[in-house]
Amino acid sequence: MDRRALLAGGALLAAGAGVGVGALVRGPETAGVALPVPPSAVPFHGPRQAGVTAPQEPATQLLAYDLAPAATSDGRTALRALLADLTRLLAEAVGGTAADARLAGGAPASRISSLVGIGPGLAGRLGLGVPAGLADLPAFPGDRLDPARGGGDLVLQLCAADRWPLSVLAEQLTGAVAAKGGALRWAQSGFLPRTPTGTTPRNLFGYKDGTANPGEGDAEQWVWGPPGPHEHGTVLVYRRIRMDIGAFAALPEAGRDQAMGRRLGDGAPLTGTAEHDEPDIYTKNPDGSYVLPATAHVRLSSPRLDGGARILRRGYSYDDGPTDRGLLFCAFMRDPAQFTRIQSRLAAKDALNPFLEHTASAVAYVLPGVEEGGALGDRLWS
Template identity: 35%
Template sequence: MSKQRTSKQTAAKEAAGKQTPKPVPAQAASQAAAPNGSSDGPVDGSAGGSPTLELSRRRLLGTVGAAGAAGLVAGGAGGAVAVSAGQSDAPTALTTIGSTEVPFREERARHQAGITTPLQANGHLVAFDLAPGADRKTAAALLRRWSRTAEELMAGRTPDADTGVALDAGPSSLTVTFGLGHSFFDRTGLAKRRPVQLDPLPDFSADALDGERSNGDLWIQIGSDDALVAFHALRALQKDAAGSARLRWQMNGFNRTPGATAHPMTTRNLMGQIDGTNNPKPSDKDFDERIFVGRDAGQEWMRGGSYAVFRRIRMLLDDWEKRSPAEQEKVIGRRKSDGAPLTGGSENTPMRLDANGPDGLPVIPANAHARIAAPESNQGAAMLRRPFSFHDGFRDDGAPDAGLLFVCWQADPLRAFTQVQRKLDRGDALSRFLRHEASGLYAVPPAPAAGDYVGQALLER
């Protein structure tokens, strides 16, 4: 190994260990992932680690516009680490997007990837039910296979019996996140160890839920900046489940591609609204307390994990698009152009909820979505929203079957999602433009230690 390559590997390791990204060229910076996502959008709204330096040949087939970028490191705070290391027989490197790798195991934070990882351009949400006759041993074997496959794919390596779908792509920020549903604990004889946080969500007046597209014993969230890489992971995990679990439902989503804007910015949803302004940030002093399960939760196997709430929310876009921008802004409580609150400032200016206009009425209407969903209106309740948009064609009346695959993360759904959604359910101006069509709640265990699999501490105790 040459001295040059050794020094680049050392630098990459040091950068990952410090969790502080090195400066990147302007071209690479324009491809950095935008902030996580969804706060003031339909509510009902970055995992670091040591990069894998032994890269397979297929990860080295791409090219970059800048000459010979063989050791580029990029990422957001707590975000994915982008690494490109050259083999002696492959002089070129992948583009920044293709070479970005998110570790499957995070030894320090212990959180699974796909929670604080920056939003990816493509995603799949999928739920499985254990096969008839399957038991705890079957579930353990399946999660062991899934964990092994996810680790291989996220590192850009090819698993056994591969389909060849993504042979010439890098890891492309691939994340695979596993969750356990309420029914999983009954199926595996572990009902006594089911967390109270997994108690079913209450019924909401706006719900029109399809049971066949809700819940599930096991849940997987897949995200990647390359659609083929995302599909490749979905197909590999489905094949791993054969004989052990059957598909219950599957949905496809998307976000803006990194690098599509002149600089990183908060994404927009299909209503055209900037969506994600007020999300909790890993730099917040109480971030871990709000989002991840702590020592005092009474479930040691979930320590460092989180709870995911999923909602398929169809947007009534034909009705929404008939409203003027001014009407839409009053419904949301923010300007459509830049996401700033109606009380003024820029996107990140705090809302002045006590500000009144010349008519004596609140500048941000009392039923505005942003006001009702704000932590200040919910005793500080907050959740990390990380959605994908979806479009599944057109309905019989010609209306788009499109909206948000809403996913939010919290340490306790009762104190976060449920509390906020109950308030929204009672008077959110946005509700008339939404239909909640599917739902799920899942316990997402921490990332496994080296040699372990997701959920091992629960299944093998």
Template identity: 45%
Template structure:
């Protein structure tokens, strides 16, 4: 069971703070702007097919998430067995859903090898990054499931049904709950540093270009990022803002006035200094440095105990290599590095939704 936030952290969660970014990867994303129906039917490129996408990716974030990772059973199940489990999950949720809970299913790099199948070319384990403190037993996995719902209890109920369907084929590897700190309706969620986390996700028309493949598949990158909140939050506010690159109160980029103002990497003060420092998090994570390539982020906070709390970084993107490029920049120069540790990691291929009346397991081939 996840421990409740300490009194100090409860204060941080409810405090009327604001401003920018994800810890440890592209931060300027807004997970409140799109829906799955928009993403699959309103692409700016009308010549491309409408992708069949799983829910729980471009839909607005519920208050809670439960991440589940499974490995193949030592009994060495067959491809057919795994397809059956995936299909059972899909049809079970469709026929008797847990109210408000959305499952999203993705496959890890090792699964295809174990089953003698060919993995998608871009599905590869992430490389090691400087400063990583990864705990292998809390990362990786052959099959990952993201459960998003209105309460931790609802997510737990859905997880119990998933576990029952997987008996004899998949065994649990790790599970990690997360939550969105309290916030006024319509506001961007804040992380445990008190800054807004997720300000400029791709727009509806950009999802097909940057997130979905034509068949509706995408990739998931997961990082559990421990945050040294006591150290960071004792810094003067102006120092915090220089580290992030945004104003804490308004969420605006330094040198601007409103949360959704464009990030101007070249704006300078009258004294000739960049408004956004060269080692600020949002500068190093900016899409301009990657030819405009974008990710869709669905970050959640987590609080496992008094010694382990922070951010569950969940990003959906067409190619995990984008995350690798960004994280290499951040690991080398990000001013936030002294205040965070990447402790768990996973990458997975998110299957497209099956055609109507077809089983999800058919997407594994």
């Protein structure tokens, strides 16, 4: 191997793992050498917020804020100014133009995406233009909710390829809220295992999580707001769910599969052969019992029990210590009543209930996206 080939090979190694490789470059100095293609940044501007539409990244940070009480007119003015500040900070971080040197230049590789949502309490106090169904969730049997870990006037989610930019950006956003008289209510970090593009990540029980998400057509009907002032908006339902990982792992694999309704190895439903086969809740065994047990998680959450309604799930795992690990359930839907119907069935008889404890909850209207020159929330005032 000659010196030029050694240098070219070293340059590729220095580019680091996880960087895509482009087409072969044919030139006198680089013939036959595949050069790395830098990752592209997630666009911030667009009709929908990228925190819902972009592929999930390995790291997330959820933040919720309480805003200072104010008269309706003053509160609207302050909120409008705050949303403009948040829009600017998020756009600069994504675009690599942030004044903070800790964020400068790393935007494409960081793959930052974000969403900003309005809580039902703030919407009610200020008479904001949010969907009519926006409301906090009712209490469910078995809930052990900590009010300090849920709710909030503003709910934000940041996602990125690693934790570093999330910590810096969260600091900036919290400072912007504080400057307008608000305060951090709660914060929660989460993570995903690194998985090949297009594959479903696994949760801490080891099962694939997010397999049955809606396709584009179903999402237009069940996830995104209808044409009008809420078009391209959606509703986030957040649940912090502690998982008893050791107790669940102690079950035989067949028992875990029966409780979940899917196979651990390939994620296929018990009625199918591949991960994305539609679970058939009506298929029976020769003895007349259902192949998907009556208490199986997949059965109870089936769209067939809810008129075909689907939700978009983008969950993350969390680890806050040996006795507090679990799932950050983040799901998006047109109307939070969709989640209420599902969770009511699950709370009644889900086979996973002995291994789960819901410890926090929040609901927020995820604002439509913003075009360049605009600010998030431009439709809230009418």
